[in-house]
Every structure is written in C-alpha cells, then in structure tokens.
Amino acid sequence: MNPRRVSKPIKIGQVTVGGGAPIVVQSMTKTDTRDVRSTINQIKELEDCDCELVRLAVPDTQAAQAIQAIKRGVSLPIIADIHFDYRLALMALDAGVDGLRLNPGNIRESEKVKAVVQAAKGRGIPIRIGVNAGSLPKPADPELSIARQMVEAALKQIKLLESLDFDLIKVSLKAFDVPTTIAAYQDIAQKIPYPLHIGITEAGTPKRGIIRSAVGIGNLLYQGIGDTIRVSLTAHPREEVIAGYEILKSLNLRQHGPILVSCPTCGRAEVDIVKLAEAVEEELLKINRPIKVAVMGCVVNGPGEAKDADVGIACGKGKAILFKKGEKIGVVEEKDFLSVLMAEVEKF
Numbered sequence: 651m652n653p654r655r656v657s658k659p660i661k662i663g664q665v666t667v668g669g670g671a672p673i674v675v676q677s678m679t680k681t682d683t684r685d686v687r688s689t690i691n692q693i694k695e696l697e698d699c700d701c702e703l704v705r706l707a708v709p710d711t712q713a714a715q716a717i718q719a720i721k722r723g724v725s726l727p728i729i730a731d732i733h734f735d736y737r738l739a740l741m742a743l744d745a746g747v748d749g750l751r752l753n754p755g756n757i758r759e760s761e762k763v764k765a766v767v768q769a770a771k772g773r774g775i776p777i778r779i780g781v782n783a784g785s786l787p788k789p790a791d792p793e794l795s796i797a798r799q800m801v802e803a804a805l806k807q808i809k810l811l812e813s814l815d816f817d818l819i820k821v822s823l824k825a826f827d828v829p830t831t832i833a834a835y836q837d838i839a840q841k842i843p844y845p846l847h848i849g850i851t852e853a854g855t856p857k858r859g860i861i862r863s864a865v866g867i868g869n870l871l872y873q874g875i876g877d878t879i880r881v882s883l884t885a886h887p888r889e890e891v892i893a894g895y896e897i898l899k900s901l902n903l904r905q906h907g908p909i910l911v912s913c914p915t916c917g918r919a920e921v922d923i924v925k926l927a928e929a930v931e932e933e934l935l936k937i938n939r940p941i942k943v944a945v946m947g948c949v950v951n952g953p954g955e956a957k958d959a960d961v962g963i964a965c966g967k968g969k970a971i972l973f974k975k976g977e978k979i980g981v982v983e984e985k986d987f988l989s990v991l992m993a994e995v996e997k998f
C-alpha cells in the first residue's frame with residue numbers, strides 16, 4: 651500500500667481533513683432540509699454511528715434559513731451543498747455552516763464565485779470544489795476524456811480561489827464510472843496540495859453500491875489518495891457511514907468497532923454457520939470497541955484459519971471450541987454458542 655499523499659490540512663468545525671489526520675467518514679442527510687426536526691433527528695442518528703461530517707442539501711432560501719436552527723440542535727459540523735444559486739451559499743455562511751460545497755458545473759460566473767469566496771474567507775470557512783461527471787462545465791477541448799474534463803474543471807476553479815488568496819480548499823471529482831473516477835483523482839492528486847474528498851457518485855442501492863464504492867474508494871486509498879470519504883448509497887445515510895468504516899477497516903486505515911471473521915462454510919460444517927454468524931454480527935453492532943471475533947464452521951480448520959482473531963468459536967457437531975488468538979480456552983454446548991461467545995467478547 652502506498653504511503654498517504656501529503657495534503658494541506660483544513661478544519662471543518664473541529665474536524666481536521668488532510669495533513670495526515672485520520673481519514674474522515676462523512677455522509678449526507680436525506681431529509682428535507684426545511685424540515686428542521688426530521689433533519690436534526692437524522693443528524694443525531696448519524697452522530698450515533700460516529701459519522702464525522704454531514705452535508706445538507708440547500709436547494710432554496712427556506713433550506714438556507716433552516717441551517718441556523720439545525721446547527722443549534724446537533725454537534726456534527728455541517729456542510730451546505732450548493733448548486734446553481736450562489737446567494738444560497740452566502741445565506742448558508744450567514745447561518746453558520748462549517749463548510750460549503752460548490753459545484754463548478756453549475757455556478758459558472760466567476761463574479762458569483764468570488765462573492766462566495768470573499769464571504770467564506772472572512773469567516774475561515776472551507777469550500778469543497780465538488781466536480782461531478784454528470785454536470786461538467788463546457789470543456790475547452792471536447793476531445794478530452796471525462797476524467798481530464800473533471801480535472802480541468804477543478805483546476806480552473808482552484809485557480810480562481812487561489813487568485814483571491816483563498817486556500818481552505820478541498821476537492822472531489824466524482825463519477826459513477828469507477829475507472830473514470832480513479833483516473834481523475836490520480837491525476838489531480840499530483841497537481842494540487844489540497845485534501846481530497848473521494849467517492850463514487852450515484853453508486854446505487856447497498857447491495858451493488860457498496861461494492862462499487864469499495865472498489866473505487868478502496869483502490870484510491872490503497873494508492874494513498876483520499877482524506878475524507880463518502881459512500882453514496884440509495885439508503886439511510888447510516889448505511890453510508892457503516893460502509894465507509896468497513897472500507898477503511900479493510901485497509902487497516904481506521905479502527906472502528908468489532909471486526910467479524912466468519913468462514914464461508916462448506917461440506918465440513920455440521921452447524922448452521924450462516925445463522926450463527928448473522929446472530930453474532932447483530933450482537934456486535936452493540937459493541938464499540940475494536941475486537942476481532944471469529945465464527946468458524948469446523949473444529950479442524952477453524953482455530954488455525956482464524957488465529958489472529960481475539961476471540962472465536964469453531965463449531966462441531968453439538969459442541970464448539972472457544973478460542974483466543976488460535977488457542978483453545980474452552981468447550982461450549984450448541985445451545986450456548988452465541989451466549990458464551992458474546993460473554994467472552996464482553997470480557998475481552
């Protein structure tokens with residue numbers, strides 16, 4: 651795995667993005683921002699699953715006005731997502747947002763961008779230049795690949811911000827197509843010093859979207875690229891946060907709660923391992939500590955194959971071996987598989 655790309659840190663509220671800080675997991679609310687109560691409730695749900703930054707859509711004046719009340723009800727830093735109307739960005743800044751996202755594809759006049767940048771600069775609020783393959787500005791050269799067009803759009807906007815002596819910048823270049831997204835980030839990572847927000851846009855429902863996101867985000871992270879991630883899913887935003895942490899955990903980039911190791915089961919298993927692993931997974935959701943727990947389908951191969959697990963169970967007919975770091979510590983009756991394993995997890 652490549653060492654992480656060095657980027658210039660920025661602060662969104664109390665959260666540092668870039669500069670070697672832990673990779674930040676973020677999400678976006680799916681409520682109507684004008685509905686303050688529902689939006690606060692959803693942000694609280696995100697706080698409960700350790701989301702670190704949250705973005706809100708600000709499609710109109712009422713939504714911009716709602717930000718102030720929403721901010722009062724939550725503790726997560728809030729980023730306003732602005733498209734088309736720069737005045738909404740100014741209002742969001744007045745309402746006290748911690749960050750802005752602007753899409754250079756739909757706020758094109760430099761005078762308007764300048765007005766937003768000046769207001770953000772006065773308050774020390776960072777701006778994400780959020781380029782999206784689906785809403786690109788007209789390219790100077792239509793022959794350019796989509797990845798290059800995305801990079802060009804971002805560079806043009808960065809130049810404008812820099813000309814105003816503004817450097818609280820974060821950049822994203824998202825496409826649905828994974829190779830396009832990867833190519834765009836690889837390119838820009840070498841050209842700018844700013845932190846990168848990475849993700850695959852409109853990735854889909856959890857079943858497929860998590861795979862698409864894991865392949866794209868995972869590949870970039872492996873190359874050392876990326877300072878904050880958002881997994882975009884057609885689902886409750888909690889799913890995005892859980893998936894985000896799983897991606898980071900699978901590359902050992904962050905620790906977050908337990909890791910479940912479970913064997914795929916095969917003809918050697920004499921117990922319903924799918925059912926047991928699902929039950930263990932459910933129980934582990936209640937635990938916040940990092941711990942590696944194994945559920946294995948046979949006594950012969952189980953303990954050895956999962957020897958780096960902190961606690962594990964290897965099941966045989968009617969009985970199972972309980973093990974720690976591959977060493978047997980006890981024998982369990984089938985009716986107690988779940989309870990004994992979880993008691994050991996609690997003790998760990």
Ligand code: SF4
Nearest residue numbers: 913915916919947948
């Ligand atoms: S641990 Fe045992 S049951 Fe599970 S896949 Fe391996 S050999 Fe099969």
